[in-house]
Amino acid sequence: MLNITRNSLHEKVDLRQYESGKKVFAERNQKYFNRFLIVFAVILVIVLFLPWTQTVAGKGYVTTLTPDQRPQTIQSPIPGRIEKWYIREGDFVEKGDTLLHISEIKSEYFDPKLVDRTGDQIRVKESSQKSYEEKIRFLTNQVGALQQEKELKIDQAKNKLKQSRLKYRSDSIDLQAAETNLEIARSQFNRAQTLNEEGLKSTQDLENARLKLQEAQAKKVAQENKLLASENEIINAEIELNRIQAEYAEKISKTQSERSTAESSMFQNQADISKLETSYSNYETRRDMYFIRAPQSGYINKAIKAGIGESFKEGEPLVSIMPANYELAVETYVDPIDMPLLHVGESVRVQFDGWPAIVFSGWPNSSYGTFGARIVAIENFISPNGKYRVLLAPDEEDHEWPTEIKIGSGASTLALLEDVPIWYELWRQLNGFPPNYYTPEESGNMAEKK
Structure with missing residues (x-):
């Protein structure tokens, strides 16, 4: 049968006389099969030039659009x-x-009247605050009274000093008059003594002149003593003035020191009140918790x-x-190689787990059971699973998502990219190339405007 031997059997025996031989060696008409192959090849070539929508596939799950709507x-x-x-x-x-x-469960909060007792402490501290304020007001008035009294005492001492200086001046003039009278009495005595020696004046006249001289000397000494006393009065008046200033400075300083101490105590009391009010508010808030x-x-x-x-x-x-009210969304993850191909606002088809669907990734319009969505956010940092997170919201221009979908259920996504011929997509898939990178028209227009 295989004609691998030198003894050719078919040359000696006619195999066509058998039924099987007739079927094998009979001439068949290949016209219909050839037509079928030609038609199939033409259809295949036409299909290779049909448009195919490139997609980026992702797996995720159903979530909510805003964080406050999530479980x-x-x-x-x-x-x-x-x-x-x-x-x-x-x-x-x-x-x-x-x-x-x-x-x-903490012992420092076991007291059931903790808030009331803290309020009582605040009221006691507020009463102390009023007492401190009254004390400061009284001490301030006392300082004012002391300053006023000091001014009056100083004026009085200055007047006394002025009087002593005027008296000293008067006594100085009286001393000069006494000295002048002494000089006159001495001249009269000398003249009387000379005349007495010449016999022109009597001894009685001489004695009278000596008496007047002694009286003038006594008046001069008395006036000198009086002048010294006036000088001492000036010194005493100056000392009194300094004593008054020092005395009232000490009194005022002491009163001001007491006022400062009262103010310090008042400020400390205010700080204690603030702490107690904070504790009161914390205890009240804690009780509400x-x-x-x-x-x-x-x-x-x-x-x-x-x-x-x-x-x-x-x-x-x-x-x-x-939450009772929420807006559905899909959280999907894409590979890093596909992430630059996605842009906010692009269309995406979503297939929900447990929802019957027939998906043609390259012909989204022919798919059944998928729902429209649009990209609203793309994560800028890679997730722990090694992919980038993309958030999808329902497309308002497409069919509404099923209300039976529960948050947390799985979902498969197809992001729609460029339309390319099928032959190009097959060539790309066989070579492992990524989908074509492109920029949406809206982004390009915005870039031109900028």
């Missing part, structure tokens, strides 16, 4: 112990509703700390809540 845990800013629950899992709560009641309330309206997902009497630390999650 959150409720923590207590203070440590405590659970006393009573007011809700159950799955309940709907309004903003401000009480979720649970806790109690203190014994009731854990809902930060926003939503559904209770899970009680993380269950039971009664269970203790917890500050910042430890107690309850998980899902």
Whole structure:
């Protein structure tokens, strides 16, 4: 059959006489098969030139558009112990509703009248503050009175000093008059003595002249004593003036020192009042924290700390809540090589897990079960999974997203890029090249405007 031997069997035996030989060696018409191949090749060439939309695929999950709409845990800013629950899992709560009641576990806050006692301390300190203010006012008035009295005493001492100086001047003039009288009496005595020696004056006249001379000498000595006394009065008046200034300076300084001490005590009392008011406000706020309330309206997902009497630390999650009102979004992740190809505002097709879909990545218009979205944010720093995070919002011009979709469910995304021929996309895929880099028209126009 294979004609690999030198004994050619087909030359001796006619294989066509057998049914199988007839079927194998019979001449067949290949016209229809050749036509089929030609038509298939033409169709294949036409398909290779059809447009194909390049895409960037990503995997992510459903989330919310804004952070305040995402599921959150409720923590207590203070440590405590659970006393009573007011809700159950799955309940709907309004903003401000009480979720649970806790109690203190720190000994410094055990006193149930801690806030009232702190308020009493504040009132006592405020009374002390008024006393300090009154004392400062009295001391200020006392300083003013002392200064006024000092001025009057100084004026009095200055007047006395002035009087002493005038008296000294008067006594000086009287001393000069006494000296003049002494000179006259001495001249008269000398003249009387000369005349007495010549016999022109009697001894009685001489004695009278001597008596007048002695009287003049006595008056001069008395006037000198009087002048010295006046000088001493001037010195005493100056000493009194200095004493008054020193005395009242000491009194005023002492009063001012007492006022400064009172002011210092008042300022310290003010600081104590401020500390007590801060403590009072903190205690009051802390007492209000014994009731854990809902930060926003939503559904209770899970009680993380269950039971009664269970203790917890500050910042430890107690309850998980899902906001009632939210806007759906998709958080997807793309490879770093594809990240430069994405721009804010570009169209993206989304396929949700559990939602039936038929996806043609290159022909998004022919896909079924996918929904439109647009890129609203692109992360500038790589995520821990080695990819870049992209946030998608529903496309208002496309079909609405299903309301049955739950937050956290998976999603597959296809970011739509340039339209290229299918042959080019096959060539790119076979060579492992990235999609074509391009800039959207809106970005280009904005760059030209700048």
